[in-house]
Amino acid sequence: NSKVIQTPRYLVKGQGQKAKMRCIPEKGHPVVFWYQQNKNNEFKFLINFQNQEVLQQIDMTEKRFSAECPSNSPCSLEIQSSEAGDSALYLCASSLPVSNERLFFGHGTKLSVL
Template sequence: MDTEVTQSPSHLVKGKGQKAKMDCVPIKRHSYVHWYHKKLEEALEFLVYFQKQDIVEDTAMFKQRFSAECRQNSPCSLEINSTEAADSALYFCASSQSTVLHISSP
């Protein structure tokens, strides 16, 4: 039984102007995927939220800089369309609200 979210790759280094793609495999039977990022010394910041294959909520920053998809029976992906130095951050995916609350706890 899968009881955790799996993200890959664990580390990703890209030069300016390149595409950067990250994958997320949610907990089995969870139909939600949330993507967040956290820059050094800043709060966790929401990017996009899926229910199954549909985007439920996203942000203006997500629309300008990112793309994402969740296909049935495939990992969900988050892609930075053209990397900038400001994209340097930790990126997190979660498959439930309780997981998000756990990540953002001090």
């Protein structure tokens, strides 16, 4: 069973609204990833952190999302102004900081933008 906890499981927003989702990584995992899984089941990398620092993010994330991983609090990903094309499953994953280590995924937050 996944020990990466994502909340909420489902999120419904209107266009232009903010949409915030949270992730508690597995204990002891300093690296956190966010991926977007679209309706075609394709994964898009959004951003990753090591401890509180952003390691990499794509252009879209930098422009339209707000993300953080504060110490002793859940990580969060927030879309500042939701668009219909943002409707997707947002997956959080955590791992140890080693390149061949597995990622542990949460069940995701399914966002529907009406």
